[in-house]
Amino acid sequence: MSRNMTLQKLQYAVFALLSLVATTDAFAVSPIEVQTIQLDSQSIAANFELDGAIEAVKQSVISAQISGQISSLEIKAGDQVKAGQLLLIIDDREVMAGEQKAQAQLIQAEAELRNARVNLERTRQLQSEGFVSKAALDTADTQYKAALGGRDQASAAVRQASLAREYSRVTAPYDGYISETMAQAGDLATPGRPLLILYAPSPLRAIVHVPVTLTNAVKEGGKVEVLVPDVQSKQHWVVPVSKQILSAADPIAQTITWRLDLPTDDVRGLVPGQQVRVRFTGTAAKRPVIPASAVLRRGELTAVYVAGKQGFVLKIVRLGHDFGAEGIEVLAGLSPEDRIALDPIRAGLSGARPLANPASSDTSKP
Structure with a gap:
C-alpha cells in the first residue's frame, strides 16, 4: 500500500515536471514579432511658427572718447532726445x-x-x-x-x-530714445567705455533664430509673416519689407539668424526687446519621414531599429523637424530600402523579428 502511494506521487511529480518543461519550451520558441514600416518620402510643406524679438535697426552704444570725470548727466533711461541734444558733460x-x-x-x-x-x-x-x-x-x-x-x-x-x-560734451547723433544709461555723475569716463544706449523708434525689425534643418525649406519661395499689435491693441500678421539671412549658423544652438525689416506703418505699437510671433510657410518638398513612436532616445542618442537578416539592428540617425502627424524628418542614417520597427522597445528584446507583413506608411500615422 505504502509502496503504491509512493509510486503514484512519483508519477505525479514526473508529469508536473514534463508539463513545466513543455511550457518553458513553448515560451522559448514563441517569437517576438514587431511591426515594421518602409522608409518613405512624403511631400510635406514646412509650416511652423517661432518666437522672435524686436530690435531697432538704428541703435548706438555711445561711448566716451576722452578721459575725465562725468560732471553732469543730463538724461535718464526712457527719455526722448533730439539730434544734437546734450546728453552728458565730462570734466x-x-x-x-x-x-x-x-x-x-x-x-x-x-x-x-x-x-x-x-x-x-x-x-x-x-x-x-x-x-x-x-x-x-x-x-x-x-x-x-x-x-x-x-x-x-x-x-x-x-x-x-x-x-x-x-x-567733453556728448550729444545725441540722431532723434531717438535712451534705452539704458551705464554711467552716473561722478563716474570716471575713459575712451571706449560705454555710457548709454540710444535707439531710433523707427524702423524696427524682428530677429528670429531658425533651426538649420528648416532654413532651406523656407529660404526659397517661402512666406514669412510677423504677428504685431496695431493701435487698437489688436494683433495682425504683417509681411516684412525685406529680410536678411546670416550666412553662419550658431555652432551650439544650430540656428541661423533671420533679420526681418518691418513696415514703418506697422511698428507704432512695438518697442525693442518685445517678443513677437513669426510664421513661416514653406513650399512642399519630398522629405523622408518616420513616425515619432519609432524613435529610440537614450540621453543624447537618437536611433531606430532596422530589420536585418538576424532580427533588428540599431542604427544611429540624425533627425530634422517634427512635422507632427506626418512624422519626423530623417536627415541621415537610413537608406530608402530600410524597414524600421514601429515599436523600438519590443524590437530591442532578444529574439525579436520583423512581422511578415510590414505596415504601409499611411497606416502607421498616428
Missing part, C-alpha cells in the same frame, strides 16, 4: 590744459619757423655773393624745412586738442 579741465599747452607749442614753432626763414634768406644772399659755401646754404634750407614740419605738427596738435574739448 574738460585736463583737456583745456592740454589745448593751452598745444597752443603754446604752436607759438614756439611759428617763432622758430620765422627765424629759420630769415636765416635761409640771409644765407642764400650771402652764398650768391660768395661769402658762404653751398654747404651752409644746404644747412639753412634743412633747418627751415625742419621748422616748417614742426609748425605743422604743432598746428595739428592744437586741432586735436580742440577736438578733444568738443568730446
